[in-house]
Amino acid sequence: MLVDQATNDALPSRAAIDRGTASLPPSLPLTGLGEEVVETHLLTELVPAFNGPKTSANYYGFVTGGVLPIAEFADHVVTAFDQNVSVHLPDQSISTVVEDRALRALVTLLGLDDEAWQGRTFTTGATGANVLGLACGREAVIQKHSASDELGVGELGLLAACMRAGIGEIQVLTAMGHSSLYKAASVVGLGRAAVKDIGSGPEQPWKIDIGLLQRELQRDRVASIVVISAGEVNTGRFSTGGAEEMQQIRNLCDKYKAWLHVDGAFGLFARCLPHTPEFAALRESVSGLELADSITGDGHKMLNVPYDCGFFLTRSSSVLFSVFQNPNAAYLSSGSSSVPSPLNIGLENSRRFRALPVYAVLMAYGRDGMAEIFTRQVRLARGISQFLHDSPSYTLLAQQQESSATAEEGINTSHLENTSKSVRFPNTHIIVLFRAEDDEINTDLVNRINATRRMYVSGTKWEGKPACRIAISTWKVDIVRDLKLVTGVLEQVLKGGS
Ligand SMILES: *Cc1c(COP(=O)(O)O)cnc(C)c1O
Numbered sequence: 001m002l003v004d005q006a007t008n009d010a011l012p013s014r015a016a017i018d019r020g021t022a023s024l025p026p027s028l029p030l031t032g033l034g035e036e037v038v039e040t041h042l043l044t045e046l047v048p049a050f051n052g053p054k055t056s057a058n059y060y061g062f063v064t065g066g067v068l069p070i071a072e073f074a075d076h077v078v079t080a081f082d083q084n085v086s087v088h089l090p091d092q093s094i095s096t097v098v099e100d101r102a103l104r105a106l107v108t109l110l111g112l113d114d115e116a117w118q119g120r121t122f123t124t125g126a127t128g129a130n131v132l133g134l135a136c137g138r139e140a141v142i143q144k145h146s147a148s149d150e151l152g153v154g155e156l157g158l159l160a161a162c163m164r165a166g167i168g169e170i171q172v173l174t175a176m177g178h179s180s181l182y183k184a185a186s187v188v189g190l191g192r193a194a195v196k197d198i199g200s201g202p203e204q205p206w207k208i209d210i211g212l213l214q215r216e217l218q219r220d221r222v223a224s225i226v227v228i229s230a231g232e233v234n235t236g237r238f239s240t241g242g243a244e245e246m247q248q249i250r251n252l253c254d255k256y257k258a259w260l261h262v263d264g265a266f267g268l269f270a271r272c273l274p275h276t277p278e279f280a281a282l283r284e285s286v287s288g289l290e291l292a293d294s295i296t297g298d299g300h301k302m303l304n305v306p307y308d309c310g311f312f313l314t315r316s317s318s319v320l321f322s323v324f325q326n327p328n329a330a331y332l333s334s335g336s337s338s339v340p341s342p343l344n345i346g347l348e349n350s351r352r353f354r355a356l357p358v359y360a361v362l363m364a365y366g367r368d369g370m371a372e373i374f375t376r377q378v379r380l381a382r383g384i385s386q387f388l389h390d391s392p393s394y395t396l397l398a399q400q401q402e403s404s405a406t407a408e409e410g411i412n413t414s415h416l417e418n419t420s421k422s423v424r425f426p427n428t429h430i431i432v433l434f435r436a437e438d439d440e441i442n443t444d445l446v447n448r449i450n451a452t453r454r455m456y457v458s459g460t461k462w463e464g465k466p467a468c469r470i471a472i473s474t475w476k477v478d479i480v481r482d483l484k485l486v487t488g489v490l491e492q493v494l495k496g497g498s
Contacts, residue, residue, distance in 0.1 A: 010056045010456035012049050020049030051456070054306075057476035058455035058485055063233065063266045063430070065301040066474030074360035075306045083353040086343040099355035100339045105362045106311060109370060110297070111271050112290055119317035121346040122299070122309060122354050126265035127180035128347060129296035129312040134181075134188045136294055136319045137225035137259035138170060143319075144257040145223055154322045158189045167223045173216050174227040175199035175208045175239045178263055181227060202463070203400050206232040208239045210248060217256035224258040230286055231267030234460050234469060235398035236381075236431030238267060238285040246288025253293075262292045265310070266473060269302040270429055273378065274371050281426035282378070302374070302430075304475045305357035312346070320345050376477040377430045383483045384470060385425045388434045393441075393494050397433040397462050399425075432470040433462060441494060442466055448493040455489050 023045035025033075033041070053064035067075075083095040090097060103120040107113075123129040139153050146152075146165040153161040162170070172185055172195040182192040198212040199205040206229060217224055226249065228239040240246050253260045262268070270286045273279035289295065293316060299309030314320050317340070326343045343349045365373070388396040436442040445468050446459035458469045470486070 008052065008056050009453050010052045010059045011450060011453040012051060013453065016048040020045050053474075056456075057474055057478065057482060059474070060470040060472060060486075061456045061458040063298075063301045063471040063473045065298075065304045066476055067306050068304045068361050068364070068475050070360045070364040071303075071305040071357040074357040078353045078356050081353075084350050085353045085355070086341065086349050086351055088339045088341045090339070095353050095355075096339055096342065098359055099342065099353070102355040102359035102362065103311065106297075106358065107313065109272055109362060109367060110268060112295075112313070116290070116315055117295075117313045119294075119314035119320040119345065120311065121320075121342060122311050122358070123346060124308040124354075125300060125310040126178070126263065126296050126298040127183060127310075129265075129298075129310045130178070130180050130184040130261075130263055131187050132312040132320070132324075132346065133227070133261040133263070133294045133296055133314075134172065134184045134190065134225060135323045136314055136316065137172075137261055138188055138190065139323050140259045140293065140316060140319045141170065141223035141225060141257060142167060152322050154325070165223075166221060168221040169219075170194060170223045170225070171196055171216065171219075172225045172227055173198050173208075173213060173258075174229060176206045176229050176232045176234070177227055178229065178233050178265070181263060204237075206235055206237040206239060206398075207241070208245075208249065210245070210252075213249065214252055217252055217258055224253075224256065226253055226258050226260050228260070228262045228264075228289070228292065229267075230262050230264040230289060231270070231429055231431070233265075234431070234462065234467075235433050236267065236429040236471075237398060237427065240285070240288065242284040243288035246291050250288075250291040259294070260292045262289050262295045264289065264295055265298040266301045266471075267429060268295065268297045269370075269374055272367070272371055273374055278423055278426075279375075279378065281423070282429055285427070299354070299358050301473050303358060303361055303370075304373070304473075305354075305361055308352075309354045309358060311358075317345070373475045373477075376479055377472045377474075378428070380477050380479050380482055381430050381432050381470070381472050382425045382428050383479060384432050384486055385428050387483070387487045387490070388432065389425075391490075393437050394434050394490070395437060397435060397467055399427075401427070430472045432472075433460070433467055434470075435462070435465060435467045436494070439465075445493065449489060452489050452492065455486060 023041060053059040054067045083093055085095045085099055088096040104114050107117050123132060142161045142165050143152050145167055150164055170190050172190060174181060174195060175197060176199055177195055182195050185195050186192050198209050198216060200207040200209045230238050250260060270282045273283060294314040297311045299305045299311060300307045321344060324345050326349060385396055388394040436445050443466055446457055449455060449457050460467050460469050
């Protein structure tokens with residue numbers, strides 16, 4: 001009903017935003033306006049000024065995801081019953097048990113072993129999960145550098161724990177890490193400057209340079225957290241070429257006592273694509289991620305549940321507990337149970353039942369239903385890539401193949417070449433990065449596209465020039481319809497203006 005009030009355009013009209021802005025009361029009213037008046041105000045003046053990541057099928061900015069109808073329904077149930085999922089109280093509410101089931105189902109969907117990945121919790125998003133990842137990494141690397149009976153950061157604080165362990169610096173090594181990783185480094189007291197890019201140069205900057213990684217890990221009195229981008233937000237590409245490379249990185253992390261974290265906010269879901277030649281290269285890029293110590297994923301992107309929903313997984317539930325335990329609150333104890341109280345393994349105490357929409361989506365669609373949605377998204381991204389590739393007016397960017405780099409590392413990729421030879425753009429997941437050939441058009445390209453208000457894209461920079469980025473993450477993808485719309489808009493904007 002609410003959505004009927006909105007248009008299906010990717011952006012509202014400028015006039016609707018102006019109307020909405022003009023309608024905002026200047027300050028807190030002394031006497032309330034009343035629920036009815038405010039309800040009408042919301043529906044008729046504010047809703048028309050909202051943008052369309054959910055209502056439109058063609059909102060391709062950032063990686064926003066949409067909202068599946070069952071997720072929307074479940075989210076209304078969450079609000080209607082306002083469960084506080086903080087302490088596991090199985091005699092009083094089923095909510096923590098459902099949350100646990102949702103996390104288990106998610107782990108299974110991702111092809112991870114649910115016995116191995118027992119540290120798991122829902123977060124507000126991937127940024128929140130990256131904060132958990134670096135906090136766990138920080139705790140673990142200092143422990144690994146300490147005498148076995150030494151207390152960790154959770155107890156002693158960063159400064160004291162580092163001094164006792166003889167650590168002078170903690171660094172975060174990554175290739176094209178998401179901006180939220182820098183924020184997370186600041187939040188957990190490592191500092192944004194601690195994040196070092198060890199990408200493989202201008203050809204494949206999203207890939208970790210293994211030689212450089214080894215040299216950094218060897219530094220004396222330095223503890224390291226390694227973060228794999230899976231995938232990278234500008235290009236959709238992955239920091240590793242597959243299982244063998246992940247194993248190399250794992251071995252290096254073990255040797256030098258580093259923590260291995262994966263930021264897989266959206267790219268992680270490439271693990272759920274069908275086992276067919278069409279997706280073999282992508283599946284290879286995300287294989288081996290199970291060797292990590294911890295993984296970040298987003299719910300509100302690819303799972304198409306409402307904001308705020310992400311998740312954090314770790315194989316070291318003890319580390320998670322040492323960081324996040326809510327100590328000395330006996331009244332919050334849930335006794336011994338296989339389901340941990342969420343307040344001991346994450347940031348918040350009181351928190352929303354954000355697991356329910358995830359539970360609802362996974363139960364409604366199952367493994368095959370999710371794979372079908374993800375398949376449509378990849379096919380649309382590849383269809384758009386084909387159009388851009390064939391067009392003399394556009395350049396498709398970040399297309400370097402993985403094989404040369406992996407071959408250097410002595411990794412055999414011949415099985416991949418056999419299976420995906422006939423697949424166009426085998427490494428394209430859900431992101432398409434491109435620019436216009438004509439510099440003048442290119443500088444204005446994002447504005448021109450978004451000014452049509454029929455589709456929305458984000459701007460970025462690539463190789464020093466403005467570039468345009470399409471991210472396909474809604475369940476609403478209809479390949480034929482959307483390919484026609486997107487190519488139509490891309491043709492139209494070449495002709496000048498919108
Ligand atoms: C979107 C994204 C984030 C941040 O996620 P939020 O859910 O917006 O907090 C982090 N890492 C990657 C790779 C992302 O794509």
